[in-house]
Amino acid sequence: MGIAVGLAGLAFGAAAVTAGLTVAQACALSLFAFTGASQFALVGVVAGGGNLVAGTAGAILLGARNGLYGLRLAGLLGVRGWSRLPVAHGVIDETAAVALAQPDERSARTGFFVTFASLYLTWNATTLLGALGTSRVADPAVFGLDAVGPATFLAILWPRLTGGDPETRTLRLIAGGGAVIALAATPFTPPGVPVLLAAVAVLAVLLRRPR
Amino acid sequence: MTIWWAVAVTCAACYVLKLAGLSAPRRILDHPGVQRFAALVPVALLAALIAVQSFAHGQALHVDWPRTAGLGAAVVALLLRAPFLVVLAVAAVVTAALRHLLG
Numbered sequence: 001m002g003i004a005v006g007l008a009g010l011a012f013g014a015a016a017v018t019a020g021l022t023v024a025q026a027c028a029l030s031l032f033a034f035t036g037a038s039q040f041a042l043v044g045v046v047a048g049g050g051n052l053v054a055g056t057a058g059a060i061l062l063g064a065r066n067g068l069y070g071l072r073l074a075g076l077l078g079v080r081g082w083s084r085l086p087v088a089h090g091v092i093d094e095t096a097a098v099a100l101a102q103p104d105e106r107s108a109r110t111g112f113f114v115t116f117a118s119l120y121l122t123w124n125a126t127t128l129l130g131a132l133g134t135s136r137v138a139d140p141a142v143f144g145l146d147a148v149g150p151a152t153f154l155a156i157l158w159p160r161l162t163g164g165d166p167e168t169r170t171l172r173l174i175a176g177g178g179a180v181i182a183l184a185a186t187p188f189t190p191p192g193v194p195v196l197l198a199a200v201a202v203l204a205v206l207l208r209r210p211r
Numbered sequence: 212m213t214i215w216w217a218v219a220v221t222c223a224a225c226y227v228l229k230l231a232g233l234s235a236p237r238r239i240l241d242h243p244g245v246q247r248f249a250a251l252v253p254v255a256l257l258a259a260l261i262a263v264q265s266f267a268h269g270q271a272l273h274v275d276w277p278r279t280a281g282l283g284a285a286v287v288a289l290l291l292r293a294p295f296l297v298v299l300a301v302a303a304v305v306t307a308a309l310r311h312l313l314g
Contacts, residue, residue: 007296025218032222035229037253042221044260049269052217056224062256063225068249070232079233088230144306147281150264151302154282157257158289171254178255179262186267194267198259202251206244 005036005094005119006126008152012039013130015149018140019047023131030127034120035092037156038063044149045192054192061196069096076100076108090116170205177201277313281306 009030016026021043029039038059045055070091076099079087090112098115102108134140161172178198185194265282266272285302293301 007299011299021214021218025214028218029222033218033225035225037257038221038225041256041260042217044264046214046217048263048267052214056217056220058256058260059221060224060228062253063221063228065249065253066225067228067232067235068246070229071235074233074235077233084230084233088233089226091229091232142307142310144277144281144303144308144310147278147285147302147306148299150261150278150282151285151299153257153261153264154285155289155295155298157254157261160254171251174251174255175258178258182259182262183266183272186263186272187270189270191263191267191269194263195256195259198255199252201255202248205251206247 006122008036009123009126010130010133011148011152012036012043013127013132014134014140014145015040015047015152016043016127017131017134018145018149019043021046021131023128023135026131027124027128030124033059033063034089034123035063035066036123037093040149040152041195045195047146047149048191050191051193054190054196058192058195061199065093066091069093072096073099073112076105077112078105078109090120092119094119174201174205177204277306277309280309 012030013023013026016029016039017023021029026043029042033039041062042055042059045058046052070088073091073096077087095112095115099108099112102111134145137143137145140146157175161168161175178201181201182194182198185197189197261282265279266274281302281304284305285298288298288301
């Protein structure tokens with residue numbers, strides 16, 4: 001997982017600079033936002049010449065799932081008061097996955113902090129490398145680097161869409177619906193907004209199958 | 212709104228959301244609708260991002276053939292269960308090669 005995150009960090013640094021962010025802006029996102037999908041989302045909207053307010057809103061909406069991980073981890077990690085402030089920064093997909101997969105609270109806590117520390121270092125170091133490397137390339141499009149952003153999302157999404165069970169079929173429906181809604185809205189709304197509207201696909205599926 | 216503002220607001224809001232989760236009352240988690248929405252929203256947003264980054268430029272829909280072929284190659288790589296880095300490299304190399312040949 002460390003290697004995968006390191007590579008995603010390189011891809012993020014490259015995508016950010018290709019989109020027109022400075023190296024410092026790319027690194028600030030990795031240091032202080034530290035949640036890959038949101039960072040890629042913001043950079044993606046900037047790359048499309050999009051509305052920054054809508055791009056920021058999309059990034060924040062993607063960051064909302066970390067709040068749900070936090071809900072699940074709160075009891076497990078047993079942190080209270082001020083100690084929540086530094087711990088909160090580490091609540092992301094990967095740390096939650098590792099912590100929630102452990103058999104007891106002690107190893108969950110160890111898993112969380114080891115994953116947090118190693119990923120934080122890897123993610124920030126590789127963001128810097130990717131951003132610096134790309135900033136020396138005069139035209140990133142010549143090297144096909146503009147395809148790296150969408151390909152990263154595709155690789156992240158892919159495992160959740162392959163399989164024959166009903167839940168996976170629902171996910172494919174949501175993914176397809178989200179893509180169609182976003183493209184259909186593109187000519188009529190400022191860039192960045194179509195991605196937000198894609199969340200409607202989730203509401204449609206939830207209302208269709210109340211659980 | 213400059214890019215720095217967007218970066219700062221994204222960083223602050225993402226951190227506050229993480230902290231809010233750690234600090235919120237437990238009963239919010241017990242609501243099945245909240246859980247389900249949180250699990251499904253990233254799928255819709257990621258799919259929309261792929262579509263928009265591939266086929267939209269500003270408010271215009273257009274197809275950049277080299278990039279589309281690069282993403283098609285990435286799909287083939289995923290179908291062949293290629294590792295993450297290989298998928299990204301395939302997308303970039305195919306896009307760059309076609310752009311070089313066509314341009």
